Amino acid sequence: MNFFNQTGKMVLGSRLRRLSEQITENASQIYRLYDIDFQPKWFPVFYVLSKEQEKPITEIAEEIGHSQPSVSKIIAEMVKANLILETKNKQDGRKNMVSLSPQGMEITEKIGNQYIDVTNAIEDTFAQTTHDLWKAIEEWEYLLNQKNLLRRVEEQKKMRESKKVKIVDYETKYQQDFRALNIEWISTYFKMEEADYKALDDPEGYILKKGGYIFVALYEDKPVGVCALLKMENHAYEYELAKMAVSPKAQGKNIGWLLGQAIIEKAKSLDAANLYLESNTILKPAINLYNKLGFQKVVGHATPYERCNIQMGLNLK
Amino acid sequence: MNFFNQTGKMVLGSRLRRLSEQITENASQIYRLYDIDFQPKWFPVFYVLSKEQEKPITEIAEEIGHSQPSVSKIIAEMVKANLILETKNKQDGRKNMVSLSPQGMEITEKIGNQYIDVTNAIEDTFAQTTHDLWKAIEEWEYLLNQKNLLRRVEEQKKMRESKKVKIVDYETKYQQDFRALNIEWISTYFKMEEADYKALDDPEGYILKKGGYIFVALYEDKPVGVCALLKMENHAYEYELAKMAVSPKAQGKNIGWLLGQAIIEKAKSLDAANLYLESNTILKPAINLYNKLGFQKVVGHATPYERCNIQMGLNLK
DNA sequence: ATTAGTTATATAATCAGTTATGTAAATTTA
DNA sequence: TAAATTTACATAACTGATTATATAACTAAT
Numbered sequence: 001m002n003f004f005n006q007t008g009k010m011v012l013g014s015r016l017r018r019l020s021e022q023i024t025e026n027a028s029q030i031y032r033l034y035d036i037d038f039q040p041k042w043f044p045v046f047y048v049l050s051k052e053q054e055k056p057i058t059e060i061a062e063e064i065g066h067s068q069p070s071v072s073k074i075i076a077e078m079v080k081a082n083l084i085l086e087t088k089n090k091q092d093g094r095k096n097m098v099s100l101s102p103q104g105m106e107i108t109e110k111i112g113n114q115y116i117d118v119t120n121a122i123e124d125t126f127a128q129t130t131h132d133l134w135k136a137i138e139e140w141e142y143l144l145n146q147k148n149l150l151r152r153v154e155e156q157k158k159m160r161e162s163k164k165v166k167i168v169d170y171e172t173k174y175q176q177d178f179r180a181l182n183i184e185w186i187s188t189y190f191k192m193e194e195a196d197y198k199a200l201d202d203p204e205g206y207i208l209k210k211g212g213y214i215f216v217a218l219y220e221d222k223p224v225g226v227c228a229l230l231k232m233e234n235h236a237y238e239y240e241l242a243k244m245a246v247s248p249k250a251q252g253k254n255i256g257w258l259l260g261q262a263i264i265e266k267a268k269s270l271d272a273a274n275l276y277l278e279s280n281t282i283l284k285p286a287i288n289l290y291n292k293l294g295f296q297k298v299v300g301h302a303t304p305y306e307r308c309n310i311q312m313g314l315n316l317k
Numbered sequence: 318m319n320f321f322n323q324t325g326k327m328v329l330g331s332r333l334r335r336l337s338e339q340i341t342e343n344a345s346q347i348y349r350l351y352d353i354d355f356q357p358k359w360f361p362v363f364y365v366l367s368k369e370q371e372k373p374i375t376e377i378a379e380e381i382g383h384s385q386p387s388v389s390k391i392i393a394e395m396v397k398a399n400l401i402l403e404t405k406n407k408q409d410g411r412k413n414m415v416s417l418s419p420q421g422m423e424i425t426e427k428i429g430n431q432y433i434d435v436t437n438a439i440e441d442t443f444a445q446t447t448h449d450l451w452k453a454i455e456e457w458e459y460l461l462n463q464k465n466l467l468r469r470v471e472e473q474k475k476m477r478e479s480k481k482v483k484i485v486d487y488e489t490k491y492q493q494d495f496r497a498l499n500i501e502w503i504s505t506y507f508k509m510e511e512a513d514y515k516a517l518d519d520p521e522g523y524i525l526k527k528g529g530y531i532f533v534a535l536y537e538d539k540p541v542g543v544c545a546l547l548k549m550e551n552h553a554y555e556y557e558l559a560k561m562a563v564s565p566k567a568q569g570k571n572i573g574w575l576l577g578q579a580i581i582e583k584a585k586s587l588d589a590a591n592l593y594l595e596s597n598t599i600l601k602p603a604i605n606l607y608n609k610l611g612f613q614k615v616v617g618h619a620t621p622y623e624r625c626n627i628q629m630g631l632n633l634k
Numbered sequence: 635a636t637t638a639g640t641t642a643t644a645t646a647a648t649c650a651g652t653t654a655t656g657t658a659a660a661t662t663t664a
Numbered sequence: 665t666a667a668a669t670t671t672a673c674a675t676a677a678c679t680g681a682t683t684a685t686a687t688a689a690c691t692a693a694t
Contacts, residue, residue: 003361003364003365003381006364006368007364009436009439009440009443009451010432010435010436011361012340012439012451014337014361015337015454016334016336016337016340017333017334017337018458019454019457019461020331020332020333020334022458022461022465023329023330023333023466024330025465025466026465026466030466030467030470033471033474034474041649041650041651044320044328044331047323047324051323056672057672057673057674058671058672058673063319063320064320065320065335066651066652067651067653068673069651069653069654069673069674069675069676070650070651070652072673072674072675073674074650092659092671093658093659093672094658094659094660094672094673095659095671095672096674113474113477115327116473117473117474118466118470119325119327120473120477121466121469121470121472121473122326122466122469123326124469124473125457125460125469129453129460131449131452131453131456132453133329133448133450133454133457134326134329135447135448136449136453137332137333137450139446139447139450140446140450143442143445144336144339148342149342149343149347149435149438149439150346150350152438152439152442153347153435153438155438156433156435156437156441157350157434160430160433160434160437373643374642374644375642383682384681384682384683385643385644386645386646386681386682386683386684387681387682389643389644390644390680391680393644409641409689409690410642410688410690411641411642411643411688411690412641412642412643412689413642413643413644
């Protein structure tokens with residue numbers, strides 16, 4: 001079985017399971033050693049009840065981290081083995097109050113030495129190691145609690161893929177992509193407006209010639225995203241971020257962020273004081289992205305777009 | 318869920334399982350992220366086949382550490398999903414040679430990036446820890462491989478219980494126990510002989526008065542084991558260990574070893590040069606104990622006992 | 635060439651957990 | 665206060681593994 005050596009840490013999960021199986025393996029024999037008629041899986045329930053006289057099933061489940069049906073089943077088995085008594089709660093007729101029977105109590109006494117010996121055996125093994133498994137588990141639980149593996153993998157994927165994205169300056173050959181990418185997203189959420197067509201049909205005239213810029217995001221050398229930086233008329237040092245569009249096929253590659261960064265850098269290099277944008281609050285991922293880029297909600301600008309219901313600004317000075 | 322904090326390291330097994338579940342939890346979502354139609358449990362089989370073109374089922378099972386039926390099932394599922402082809406081995410008609418189908422091969426390519434990202438996500442998490450989980454697992458696997466938890470617990474139990482055992486000098490009040498404990502074991506394996514009765518009925522006359530000693534092992538102040546040190550007639554500095562008997566109810570408490578040690582100490586204090594004993598090879602645990610005490614097989618002594626078929630000696634000088 | 639034993643695989647039964655679902659009791663809301 | 669919702673629990677169905685067992689194919693020993 002050289003699987004674990006070959007595959008690397010990718011299989012950490014299975015490896016942990018294997019070790020846990022190795023440890024749990026002879027649990028039932030250990031009970032027999034102490035002459036206790038007991039199934040290892042009963043232990044968590046038993047332990048909780050040995051600390052508190054009476055408890056309803058869901059509370060036990062909560063405490064030991066099992067599902068409620070699992071505890072229900074274990075308790076049914078332990079009732080059959082005469083270790084547990086059930087009584088209906090008088091205040092709340094739904095609750096099944098569970099407690100140790102006299103025979104269950106007897107086991108508490110017998111099991112005490114077993115706890116001691118098992119704990120010592122494990123502590124003893126710990127003493128023979130140089131890397132602390134217990135603390136390592138605690139660290140991993142903490143880290144995965146903060147951010148689970150799925151999110152960590154997503155981040156890695158995004159990072160890797162964003163390396164394949166190139167942000168380039170607009171050229172005439174990208175006019176059709178600039179138009180199509182924008183029409184695609186606008187028409188999924190809204191209706192195309194007059195002002196849209198003007199800019200999309202003639203970016204050179206309506207954006208570039210007026211002192212604006214356009215960036216194109218290439219993924220594997222294909223245009224998958226665009227964004228424009230418009231110079232605001234009658235406002236020196238004020239620019240607008242507009243016409244940002246990313247192909248839904250290219251999502252999860254950080255393209256919006258990379259385009260946004262490029263626009264901000266360009267605005268800075270143009271000595272812009274403020275960057276401004278218009279959007280709609282139904283576009284949650286977009287608003288989220290703008291927030292990450294540093295934009296904050298502002299009010300007061302006039303807009304030619306019906307779909308705009310939020311305006312955001314970013315101070316560059 | 319404060320179960321894990323309260324119970325201590327006793328529940329190491331469950332805690333490991335919980336962590337492994339936490340890691341494995343979103344595995345299927347991770348595959349979806351890469352647009353791969355794949356069940357996580359298929360992975361080990363898939364991985365092995367991606368490295369080698371063709372393999373029979375048992376070899377795969379062996380390599381990934383699963384049972385053969387488990388691999389059989391997984392392969393049936395993967396065949397249904399068109400990822401795997403089966404062919405009968407021509408040399409050996411029992412063998413079902415398994416290989417990736419063209420669709421399976423395609424996944425190999427898609428999955429490559431996933432391997433990279435998952436590995437990086439895990440390595441990245443490792444980098445955030447101070448205790449190395451991976452190395453800790455390796456250490457534990459090694460230690461449990463050497464001696465499993467059951468044996469470690471047994472040792473702890475023995476140690477704990479042997480502390481409750483006291484070895485005391487023979488007194489007249491123990492005569493009945495000395496007799497009964499010996500008769501008990503002798504008559505389970507053999508027939509009582511003339512020589513037995515002589516010594517058991519009159520230990521004072523046949524053992525103590527002839528320069529011998531008897532020790533009694535008390536467990537919770539009750540006699541549970543006895544052993545005699547006989548001075549060998551006509552051999553100065555030669556002693557015999559004899560009449561060792563431990564109650565079967567008191568097994569696993571190291572009593573034999575403690576009695577043996579006491580006898581050896583006494584013999585040394587008497588300036589004995591050699592200690593000698595007679596036994597029978599069907600008494601495996603006894604022979605084992607004598608070996609642990611340092612005795613080795615010897616020949617040449619005369620014995621009054623029919624049941625004796627092995628003689629052992631220990632040099633004390 | 636039989637026969638007995640071994641090996642490779644499939645199938646069945648089991649296990650310890652899970653999620654899904656139904657029902658009665660309690661609580662909240664209108 | 666009746667209706668809607670939530671909660672506690674049991675039960676059923678499923679899951680991913682296991683062990684046990686049956687069967688066919690091979691191998692070794694008479």
